[in-house]
Amino acid sequence: MNPKHIYDTIIIGAGPAGLTAGIYAGRAALDTMIIERDQVGGQVTTTSTVWNYPAVADIDGSKLVNLMQKQIDEFRVPIVQDDIQSMDLNQEVKVLYGQQDYFARSVIFAAGDLLAKPLRQIVTAAADGALAATSAENYVIEQKRQLGVPIKAAKKQRPVSSITQQTTLDSEEEKTPLAPAHAGTWFPDEIKAQLKALFVRLNQAVTLLVLTDDSAKSRQLLSFTKELSALDPAHLSVQQETSTATADKRLPALILLDNKKQDSGIRFSGIPTGHELNSIVLAIYNLAGPGQSIDTKLVDQIKALPAMHLQIGVSLTCHFCPDVVAASQRIAALNPKITAEMIDLQLFPDFRKSKKIMSVPAFMINEGDVTFGSQTLNQIIDLCQQQA
């Protein structure tokens, strides 16, 4: 992204209010960008059924939000991932401060259902978003008129999407020498104690194979993995392999090898920190320990599945993602024909863009259609059986 680009409007928050504001601002041909710190969709992604949104009788919250995202896509309004910490709204060009600075003639604050109002629902949030976008449109037109700025540039340079911006950040990172910031600091003492207590139950060896290139992220993944394995050197060891990224091979990646040093099919593309720490710990426990208990009928169903590649697009701040990752990787651990890959979408924005993923968890089989939202082990087995 050109950091000096001045948007007509920037919307903070991609919940129903922000997405609706984006649809209205995009429709009004405002040069618009949405900034979301967590997952697109806001609170409504946490509910499995919405009964009261007009014209949609009964819908999963994530699916409702996905429909809104499709409209946003049609208006080519990008959604970037950042956490806005502060703003300077006193000048004609407003400045928003997150991991980088953003500039806009108007700002729509759609960061949550905060104000007291008689009804806090999706429909009222959407209405507020529409009203805010309409006010922003009037404000921007008036400001441009006063400044003599063309109201509609002949050919506006479209803002680069979040995906490309993220790639740009990665490229910058490549150029920046990595300070060894994470040495010995990935796991606070309390977490270390909890993990050691769990790893005591491991009864087989696991090799953590780290596929790296020469990026900063690769070095971070290696440092994370070494620190993790040091919690149980009797069972966990690290092996590093230099590799080259391809369309199908995202780097850095972590692959779990079983006690015969065979690929278990469990793969993490990115660094499984944040909520994904649960996934890597469960993957190790299910591969090398007694594992979580599982119904023998389910085991039989899993073993009967044909070869397939499961992918789970996640954000590290998503509460629901580890359940889907752990269930998928459980399947991979039990069936040697199946692989299950967690993909940190913030780290692999091209993948996210290619799949048009705007909310997580995003589950795919053999790179096919995306199933959004939380899934139980049974539901994932069902999806795999349908695919078979």
Ligand SMILES: Cc1cc2nc3c(=O)[nH]c(=O)nc-3n(C[C@H](O)[C@H](O)[C@H](O)COP(=O)(O)OP(=O)(O)OC[C@H]3O[C@@H](n4cnc5c(N)ncnc54)[C@H](O)[C@@H]3O)c2cc1C
């Ligand atoms: C469990 C649950 C079930 C619900 N069920 C229903 C229902 O069935 N029907 C219904 O009508 N309503 C329902 N609601 C209420 C509805 O979800 C909310 O009214 C609606 O989501 C509010 O939308 P919003 O866009 O204003 O805020 P939010 O949905 O809260 O979205 C705000 C977004 O802004 C982002 N954000 C915040 N600060 C920043 C920052 N500094 N930088 C960048 N991004 C930021 C947040 O991450 C978030 O994604 C439910 C709510 C919950 C919690």
